[in-house]
Amino acid sequence: MTRPTTTPFRVGIAGLGTVGCGTVSVLQQQATAIAKRAGRPVEVVAVSARTRDRERPVALDGYRWVDSAVALATDPAIDVFVEAIGGSDGDAHAAVAAALAAGKPVVTANKALLAEHGTKLATAAEAAGVALRFEAAVAGGIPVIKALREGLAGNQVTRVSGILNGTCNYILTEMRATKAPFATVLADAQKLGYAEADPAFDVDGVDAAHKLSILAAVAFGVQVDFAGVSIEGIRHISPVDIDFADELGYRIKLLGMARLGPLGLEQRVAPCMVPVTAPISQVDGVFNAVAIEGDAVGSLFLRGRGAGAGPTASAVVADIIDLARGVVDRPFGVAVADLVAAPRAAQERQRGSFYIRLMVRDQPGVIADVAAALRDEQVSLQSMLQRARHPDDAVPVVLTTHETEAAALGRALSLIAASDHVVEPPRVLRILADA
Amino acid sequence: MTRPTTTPFRVGIAGLGTVGCGTVSVLQQQATAIAKRAGRPVEVVAVSARTRDRERPVALDGYRWVDSAVALATDPAIDVFVEAIGGSDGDAHAAVAAALAAGKPVVTANKALLAEHGTKLATAAEAAGVALRFEAAVAGGIPVIKALREGLAGNQVTRVSGILNGTCNYILTEMRATKAPFATVLADAQKLGYAEADPAFDVDGVDAAHKLSILAAVAFGVQVDFAGVSIEGIRHISPVDIDFADELGYRIKLLGMARLGPLGLEQRVAPCMVPVTAPISQVDGVFNAVAIEGDAVGSLFLRGRGAGAGPTASAVVADIIDLARGVVDRPFGVAVADLVAAPRAAQERQRGSFYIRLMVRDQPGVIADVAAALRDEQVSLQSMLQRARHPDDAVPVVLTTHETEAAALGRALSLIAASDHVVEPPRVLRILADA
Numbered sequence: 001m002t003r004p005t006t007t008p009f010r011v012g013i014a015g016l017g018t019v020g021c022g023t024v025s026v027l028q029q030q031a032t033a034i035a036k037r038a039g040r041p042v043e044v045v046a047v048s049a050r051t052r053d054r055e056r057p058v059a060l061d062g063y064r065w066v067d068s069a070v071a072l073a074t075d076p077a078i079d080v081f082v083e084a085i086g087g088s089d090g091d092a093h094a095a096v097a098a099a100l101a102a103g104k105p106v107v108t109a110n111k112a113l114l115a116e117h118g119t120k121l122a123t124a125a126e127a128a129g130v131a132l133r134f135e136a137a138v139a140g141g142i143p144v145i146k147a148l149r150e151g152l153a154g155n156q157v158t159r160v161s162g163i164l165n166g167t168c169n170y171i172l173t174e175m176r177a178t179k180a181p182f183a184t185v186l187a188d189a190q191k192l193g194y195a196e197a198d199p200a201f202d203v204d205g206v207d208a209a210h211k212l213s214i215l216a217a218v219a220f221g222v223q224v225d226f227a228g229v230s231i232e233g234i235r236h237i238s239p240v241d242i243d244f245a246d247e248l249g250y251r252i253k254l255l256g257m258a259r260l261g262p263l264g265l266e267q268r269v270a271p272c273m274v275p276v277t278a279p280i281s282q283v284d285g286v287f288n289a290v291a292i293e294g295d296a297v298g299s300l301f302l303r304g305r306g307a308g309a310g311p312t313a314s315a316v317v318a319d320i321i322d323l324a325r326g327v328v329d330r331p332f333g334v335a336v337a338d339l340v341a342a343p344r345a346a347q348e349r350q351r352g353s354f355y356i357r358l359m360v361r362d363q364p365g366v367i368a369d370v371a372a373a374l375r376d377e378q379v380s381l382q383s384m385l386q387r388a389r390h391p392d393d394a395v396p397v398v399l400t401t402h403e404t405e406a407a408a409l410g411r412a413l414s415l416i417a418a419s420d421h422v423v424e425p426p427r428v429l430r431i432l433a434d435a
Numbered sequence: 436m437t438r439p440t441t442t443p444f445r446v447g448i449a450g451l452g453t454v455g456c457g458t459v460s461v462l463q464q465q466a467t468a469i470a471k472r473a474g475r476p477v478e479v480v481a482v483s484a485r486t487r488d489r490e491r492p493v494a495l496d497g498y499r500w501v502d503s504a505v506a507l508a509t510d511p512a513i514d515v516f517v518e519a520i521g522g523s524d525g526d527a528h529a530a531v532a533a534a535l536a537a538g539k540p541v542v543t544a545n546k547a548l549l550a551e552h553g554t555k556l557a558t559a560a561e562a563a564g565v566a567l568r569f570e571a572a573v574a575g576g577i578p579v580i581k582a583l584r585e586g587l588a589g590n591q592v593t594r595v596s597g598i599l600n601g602t603c604n605y606i607l608t609e610m611r612a613t614k615a616p617f618a619t620v621l622a623d624a625q626k627l628g629y630a631e632a633d634p635a636f637d638v639d640g641v642d643a644a645h646k647l648s649i650l651a652a653v654a655f656g657v658q659v660d661f662a663g664v665s666i667e668g669i670r671h672i673s674p675v676d677i678d679f680a681d682e683l684g685y686r687i688k689l690l691g692m693a694r695l696g697p698l699g700l701e702q703r704v705a706p707c708m709v710p711v712t713a714p715i716s717q718v719d720g721v722f723n724a725v726a727i728e729g730d731a732v733g734s735l736f737l738r739g740r741g742a743g744a745g746p747t748a749s750a751v752v753a754d755i756i757d758l759a760r761g762v763v764d765r766p767f768g769v770a771v772a773d774l775v776a777a778p779r780a781a782q783e784r785q786r787g788s789f790y791i792r793l794m795v796r797d798q799p800g801v802i803a804d805v806a807a808a809l810r811d812e813q814v815s816l817q818s819m820l821q822r823a824r825h826p827d828d829a830v831p832v833v834l835t836t837h838e839t840e841a842a843a844l845g846r847a848l849s850l851i852a853a854s855d856h857v858v859e860p861p862r863v864l865r866i867l868a869d870a
Contacts, residue, residue: 004770026589026731036769037588141732143586151578153472154461154752279738296461296749297576300739303714314731317589334471335439
């Protein structure tokens with residue numbers, strides 16, 4: 001093992017928001033324990049941020065201030081560059097690329113950066129013979145990147161799925177608890193600081209998709225393919241769907257799901273119906289969770305805090321300690337040349353079970369027409385529910401299907417949606433029986 | 436990073452039962468993927484077991500047979516010694532000690548060995564500058580040792596608890612499902628191969644205690660102190676307690692719990708009442724789970740298969756791949772000199788909430804006497820339940836307490852047990868509200 005030394009491992013941190021300050025705080029508070037685990041002192045020596053004069057929750061006076069993140073990234077007086085700026089491009093990208101080009105290892109919490117440029121950055125890290133670590137980019141404090149890259153390295157992982165966005169999970173949990181509509185709960189979440197002023201990245205599923213594409217790369221040894229993720233957010237989820245889910249024994253969760261199989265690489269972020277008996281259905285509020293299927297290990301399930309200063313810093317600092325111990329490994333577990341450019345599974349060939357909610361005029365023959373359209377496309381029904389009868393109003397009719405081809409269901413729904421009796425576009429949610 | 440090489444990493448495996456053969460099988464089946472992850476081929480070259488001529492589920496013809504485990508352990512033609520013999524002493528101990536003395540890294544699945552000799556073996560590994568890995572010793576396929584030692588290395592871990600014995604969890608799950616008594620369910624479990632012919636190590640809590648002492652050492656950086664674990668098994672759990680647990684909103688689980696606090700190191704294996712809302716209460720059958728509390732990460736929860744060829748081999752092979760990649764680390768995360776010899780928390784000072792079941796003669800004044808005894812010891816009651824009235828028979832009375840000192844409760848129960856109205860020794864189970 002690396003012999004303990006008193007030579008400090010010098011850390012430079014760019015970005016002093018939640019992640020950057022959280023990292024400083026953990027490195028300060030646990031300095032003694034961290035030195036024992038790393039076999040040497042781990043010390044912040046320099047920091048950088050856009051604004052210098054700002055109230056921050058940690059003392060920074062002992063650290064050299066560097067105005068430019070890129071300058072810090074290539075500073076000869078640091079041993080690792082921690083990128084906590086955020087964003088897929090701009091300063092974050094420039095600084096990380098500069099650090100790697102200068103042969104400096106990088107630790108980042110930046111999922112957008114990895115999702116957009118992961119394979120290229122891994123190539124740069126490999127060329128320079130340095131590590132690029134990103135445990136904090138996915139699922140906050142849950143050490144899932146390490147679990148996949150190292151802990152399950154003997155497995156062929158066939159599926160990875162999870163609750164990867166705490167904002168969406170909080171909103172869906174609150175919608176169920178309060179029966180309030182999406183817009184009301186979102187506004188409350190914004191007031192409480194659980195959702196951003198511009199919530200699009202979270203509620204439209206983009207953030208979860210960033211994380212899913214990174215998970216898939218590590219789990220399956222494929223190139224990061226964020227553009228290949230099919231993305232659907234939660235804006236259209238309504239209290240009536242949440243009620244029906246309860247009645248049918250499900251919870252609605254925004255799930256990321258990636259699967260590598262005969263059809264190719266399937267990557268999807270979408271609100272799904274999950275059976276209440278599945279562990280993931282019980283993950284509420286701002287918690288994240290990841291479920292993994294491996295050929296040797298079977299089912300593995302990890303649950304923890306997905307955001308916030310403490311959990312994110314926990315992940316950043318774990319990466320820093322590994323590097324301080326002298327570990328130099330490949331960003332995605334295998335050499336970039338061995339990362340497969342997996343073909344995308346054609347959407348329409350993908351199969352699944354579905355929940356369908358129609359708003360129909362309550363007239364004789366409507367259900368028969370709907371059933372006939374589904375039958376003609378070989379879509380087999382599992383259940384049908386009609387909540388109430390209102391001869392003059394539209395009423396919800398809910399159908400659940402057995403496993404079927406998504407394309408066939410799509411054709412049947414086009415026909416159904418065109419009917420005069422159907423007054424709103426059908427709402428469709430995937431049912432994940434084995435989530 | 437270590438440059439990819441074609442020089443194989445040579446594995447010698449002693450013990451060819453479930454774990455040994457499972458390891459061979461994973462190394463054979465995933466050879467190509469493992470070579471990419473390890474950066475070099477990983478090849479079994481030699482094996483050893485007590486009996487050579489026995490039907491085994493994997494082909495062993497390509498491997499050199501070594502009669503003695505100790506001889507294999509020091510064989511110059513292997514790069515890592517995998518100990519899958521089992522047992523805290525005898526061949527397993529001798530072979531592991533010999534390997535380390537010869538400067539050979541060791542991977543073991545042997546919890547009894549680590550629980551009894553962990554600190555000494557870690558000292559030997561450190562002196563030789565080689566790794567001693569034991570992911571498979573705790574919670575099967577769940578990479579919890581790696582999570583604690585590396586993934587949470589920035590945290591002060593304050594508590595670790597879990598379902599660490601699949602046999603007990605299976606029995607408790609079946610008892611609840613079938614309402615059958617312990618002995619019946621145990622006999623069925625033995626027929627199904629979920630329990631050993633001699634089930635004592637499992638059902639008396641020893642196996643869980645072995646694992647708990649290892650978890651505590653890694654989580655808190657303390658010396659392994661198996662002798663300091665307070666152990667209670669599940670033989671005395673009766674269907675009536677399981678019924679009352681349901682009624683009160685709990686499940687009965689055999690939990691290992693370790694906590695490092697002002698009182699010292701608390702390590703306990705005991706059947707506990709866990710609220711149905713806690714994730715750990717939903718872990719049924721042969722699954723294992725570990726819940727971790729860290730100051731930065733908050734609550735982390737890991738669930739997976741705790742035994743069997745696949746999950747155990749998944750853990751063994753992950754350790755082998757780390758070593759093949761060139762990782763050399765400290766067995767418990769810090770140097771042995773930094774492992775604290777934590778004082779044991781005095782049993783009687785420990786606090787908790789408790790479930791108490793009394794079998795009493797249904798006569799006026801009984802409850803008043805019981806309540807008075809508890810009041811005199813400052814034990815505060817949370818609830819009281821009496822199931823049925825049978826003037827001639829003993830009836831169960833169940834009490835739950837608020838948090839109280841264990842010693843005070845013990846004194847009150849001694850008084851209560853001595854009463855003529857109380858016809859059986861009181862049954863006491865800890866309630867873990869925050870499991």
